[in-house]
Amino acid sequence: MARLSIGDRVVDVSGAHEGKLIDIDGATAYVMQPNGVEIEFPLDKLKPYEEAEGQASRSLPGPVRDQTLTAAQRALLASVPAPIRDAVAQSYDKGADSGPRQAFAALPDDKKLETIRIYLPSLPRHLLSPHLKLVVAFRDLTRDTGPRSESRKPRKT
Numbered sequence: 032m033a034r035l036s037i038g039d040r041v042v043d044v045s046g047a048h049e050g051k052l053i054d055i056d057g058a059t060a061y062v063m064q065p066n067g068v069e070i071e072f073p074l075d076k077l078k079p080y081e082e083a084e085g086q087a088s089r090s091l092p093g094p095v096r097d098q099t100l101t102a103a104q105r106a107l108l109a110s111v112p113a114p115i116r117d118a119v120a121q122s123y124d125k126g127a128d129s130g131p132r133q134a135f136a137a138l139p140d141d142k143k144l145e146t147i148r149i150y151l152p153s154l155p156r157h158l159l160s161p162h163l164k165l166v167v168a169f170r171d172l173t174r175d176t177g178p179r180s181e182s183r184k185p186r187k188t
Contacts, residue, residue: 035060040080043072049080066149067126100140107168108144115165118158119150148172 035041035052041062042049050064060074100108111119120135123146135146148169151159159166 035074035077035079041077042080044076044078048072052077066146100144104144104172105140107172108140108147110165110168111147112162112165114158115151115154115162116147118154119147122150122153144172 035055037052037055039052040049041052041060043062048062048064048070050062050070052060053063053069054061055074058074060072060077062070062072062077064070123135126132135143138146151166151169
C-alpha cells in the first residue's frame with residue numbers, strides 16, 4: 032500500500048471517487064471531492080491519483096482546460112431546459128461560499144455537464160418531474176462515461 036499524506040490527491044480503489052486527502056484519523060481517511068463534498072473512506076481503500084491515459088486530449092490551453100465532448104454529450108447538454116440549467120447554476124454558485132471557484136456560466140462544457148449530473152438529483156421533484164427522460168439520460172451518462180473499474184472492462188476469453 033502506498034503511503035498517503037494529508038494534501039495528496041487520492042482516488043478510491045474502485046475509481047468512483049477522487050479528491051484531496053484532508054485528514055487521517057487512525058484507519059479512516061477524509062477526502063474533499065472537487066464538488067466540495069467530504070467523504071470518509073477506510074485508509075486502505077485509497078490510492079494515489081493517477082491521470083488516466085485517455086484524458087490527454089484537451090480543447091483549451093492554460094489552467095482551465097476542458098475535455099472535448101462527444102456528439103452525444105453535446106446533445107445531452109443542449110437538451111437541458113433553461114429552468115433546470117438555472118436551478119443547477121444557482122445551487123452550484125451558492126456552493127462557492129466554501130471556497131473560490133468559477134461561476135457555473137464560466138465553466139467549460141464538460142464541467143457544466145458534470146455539474147448538472149451532480150446537482151440534478153438534488154433539485155426539487157416538482158422541477159424534475161416533467162423532465163424524467165433527462166434525469167434518466169444523466170443517470171445513464173455516469174454509467175457510460177464514469178470512472179471504469181476493472182469489473183467493467185470486457186473479459187478476455
